[in-house]
Amino acid sequence: MEILALQEYSKELIASAILLVTLLFFRTATTKLVRRYAKTNQTLEHRTNLVVKYMHLFLYILAAIALIIIWGVQTKDIILAFSSVTTVVGVALIAQWSILSNITAGIILFFSFPFKIGDVIKIHDKDFPIIAEIVDISAFHVFLKTYDGEQIIYPNNLLLQKGISILKDHFKDKEFVD
Structure with a gap:
């Protein structure tokens, strides 16, 4: 019974494994690129770590979306979940828009490095x-x-x-x- 289940979902499992390897590769590559950029511009370590965390979060979100597509979640279920999450996040961000704008400004200051x-x-x-x-x-x-x-x-x-x-x-x- 378990073997049949594995055979039935073999394409999804293989695609998920490939996605995991790809995620690890991009996570390592972006970390190295940001650290190399920070080293050439003499950026402080804690600022570099912060940008690396933002980049990792972005990659995790992309990976979650890819997993949803790989496993064939129904479009109506995706739309329902996305609209629910967007509503909650939207209300929270409207209440705290200055936090988001400060984070965005922090990233801009990191990469533009005006001072x-x-x-x-x-x-x-x-x-x-x-x-x-x-x-x-x-x-x-x-x-x-x-x-x-x-x-x-x-x-x-x-x-x-x-x-x-x-x-x-x-x-x-x-x-x-x-």
Whole structure:
């Protein structure tokens, strides 16, 4: 009985095994490519790990979709499940859209690499201009430190929306003027 079941689903099992091997290959390849890119641009390890996690999540989603196709799940079942998941995720993301925009901005900052830790930047904000040194860059925020020692946590999505100047040795050569 078990042998008949294995023979009946042999194509699906073989395709699933091939998908698993392909997933492992792409997971390893993307990890190496992102790490090589990060090394050439001198990106911090924790930022690199974050982008690698995002890439792995994307690959897992693609693999899940491929498994659904391989095993021949009915279209109406896929649409029902997809619409249910999309509804739940949509409500959650609308409630937390800033989290998604900060993650996206963090990825953009990683790959475009406009500034790095240790740079002194000026954020051109009409209401709250900031001149500070970048202490750390995370998935959601950039941690800044002013000349006076004030620590500022600035959301990544706002960094993409505001004009920014990178000041060379601003704190070393001049006295801080507000």
